[in-house]
Amino acid sequence: MKLYYSGNSPYARRPRMAIRQFDLMDRVEEVDAAPLAAPDNVLKSYGPGGKVPGLLTDSGAFLCETLVILNYLDEVSGGRLYPAASEQRDFAFQIEGVASLLMEALYYRAHENRREASEQSPGFIANEAGRAARCYDAFEGLVDQFVEPVNMAHLSVVASLGYADWRHPGDEWRTNRPKLTAWFDTMMQQPASAETKPIF
Ligand SMILES: N[C@@H](CCC(=O)N[C@@H](CS)C(=O)NCC(=O)O)C(=O)O
Structure with missing residues (x-):
């Protein structure tokens, strides 16, 4: 999996924190997508948003929106991101x-x-x-x-x-x-x- 981020993005920081806190570093490669404003930025080839964070899954789906990505990482981690009870x-x-x-x-x-x-x-x-x-x-x-x-x-x-x-x-x-x-x-x-x- 690849997580597209840019350095100071507060949104992208959240999945970046998740992969560190919940031991997903070996499952997710971080890719710096800056500068986001570049007309040929790779993010635009994956979907209409052109925003970070974006997660390219192992099956080739491109996920946008922080909460969608965190939900996906929760599943990948076996439910470690949120309490079970x-x-x-x-x-x-x-x-x-x-x-x-x-x-x-x-x-x-x-x-x-x-x-x-x-x-x-x-x-x-x-x-x-x-x-x-x-x-x-x-x-x-x-x-x-x-x-x-x-x-x-x-x-x-x-x-x-x-x-x-x-x-x-x-x-x-x-x-x-x-x-x-x-x-x-x-x-x-x-x-x-x-x-x-x-x-x-
Ligand atoms: N609703 C989005 C917001 C993400 C967002 O706005 N990211 C900013 C960086 S902090 C971005 O990619 N901006 C680029 C642009 O607006 O073209 C989410 O929750 O992930």
Whole structure:
């Protein structure tokens, strides 16, 4: 299998963390697909999206969308990415859903921020900033329940918060969120987090 990624992509970071945390390094080869904007980028030959992450399976299917890829890797790993017990599994999916929507809110706000001032929508930026703040608060409220062993939802939270550090330092998500801050610092000591953190 081949996992197409680009260096600082927060979305691609999630399957990259998964293959490290859940011992899939010998099953999945990582391929750096940058620069994504190149007209002849290989991703466009595999499907219409042209985005990372993308997973080329051993049967030749090309999977796009982070959550689809993580679901596939969970199967490949024999169910190691998420808890087996239904209550814990449901909770992990709840957390991962919030991590995903946080990442999306951060991603589109970052793009909006980079547009010419005359093209920006202050309303859009404020709405997405508010959504992100609610996600940070939700995690601060739930982090006591992020118990060992590490699962994919935990890694997705780390990826989203790491992306906030890179693209939205002004959010200062650590302020008044001491439990989330301490948990994040501990998680960053794990190889899956440390080896994939964005460089900026
Ligand atoms: N919904 C997608 C989003 C993936 C995404 O937006 N990836 C960005 C990099 S972080 C990308 O490939 N951008 C290239 C482009 O927009 O052409 C997912 O969950 O995987």
